[in-house]
Amino acid sequence: GENVEQHPSTLSVQEGDSAVIKCTYSDSASNYFPWYKQELGKRPQLIIDIRSNVGEKKDQRIAVTLNKTAKHFSLHITETQPEDSAVYFCAPRAGGGNKLTFGTGTQLKVEL
Amino acid sequence: SQTIHQWPATLVQPVGSPLSLECTVEGTSNPNLYWYRQAAGRGLQLLFYSVGIGQISSEVPQNLSASRPQDRQFILSSKKLLLSDSGFYLCAWGSGNIQYFGAGTRLSVL
Numbered sequence: 001g002e003n004v005e006q007h008p009s010t011l012s013v014q015e016g017d018s019a020v021i022k023c024t025y026s027d028s029a030s031n032y033f034p035w036y037k038q039e040l041g042k043r044p045q046l047i048i049d050i051r052s053n054v055g056e057k058k059d060q061r062i063a064v065t066l067n068k069t070a071k072h073f074s075l076h077i078t079e080t081q082p083e084d085s086a087v088y089f090c091a092p093r094a095g096g097g098n099k100l101t102f103g104t105g106t107q108l109k110v111e112l
Numbered sequence: 113s114q115t116i117h118q119w120p121a122t123l124v125q126p127v128g129s130p131l132s133l134e135c136t137v138e139g140t141s142n143p144n145l146y147w148y149r150q151a152a153g154r155g156l157q158l159l160f161y162s163v164g165i166g167q168i169s170s171e172v173p174q175n176l177s178a179s180r181p182q183d184r185q186f187i188l189s190s191k192k193l194l195l196s197d198s199g200f201y202l203c204a205w206g207s208g209n210i211q212y213f214g215a216g217t218r219l220s221v222l
Contacts, residue, residue, distance in 0.1 A: 105156075
């Protein structure tokens with residue numbers, strides 16, 4: 001099965017700074033790489049995803065980059081705001097499957 | 113539009129009692145359905161998933177079971193709860209790659 005690791009487990013930044021969270025996976029057949037955001041007490045929600053034929057995708061202040069050779073992908077948040085404070089999960093999907101394997105999460109805290 | 117309903121939101125049960133959590137999806141047909149458990153606000157662990165009526169795949173050995181009696185209904189059950197079954201249970205439905213989560217059930221076993 002897929003082994004997924006996320007780093008760091010906690011991240012504290014000042015408002016306006018950038019934040020980067022890295023996810024490494026083990027299954028070289030993985031072909032879909034999403035990031036989910038879970039605010040305190042709420043359900044996880046997809047914020048950005050990338051497929052294996054693309055190296056980078058950007059959506060306003062968030063971006064995801066993929067390095068298939070090294071088997072890792074990263075979430076980048078620029079100009080962080082207090083509402084970015086949440087737990088972020090990567091969840092790569094193995095090729096051809098119906099399952100996502102969630103990482104252990106990164107607690108991001110944006111301080112004023 | 114599609115919606116997912118999960119209930120109850122909170123549940124307190126004694127050790128040894130049975131459990132039934134229900135999840136229903138509206139606005140889509142033949143969705144993939146999932147049950148996850150989340151401990152201490154982190155780490156979503158996939159428990160069961162289903163690609164169709166009566167088709168259940170179990171991911172981890174445990175005290176729980178799942179059933180899908182109808183296309184858009186997914187039920188998580190236990191005959192006798194253990195203390196270790198406490199946690200936050202999330203149902204999700206999938207369309208293509210994306211999974212959409214319900215609001216979750218916080219289960220406390222005392």
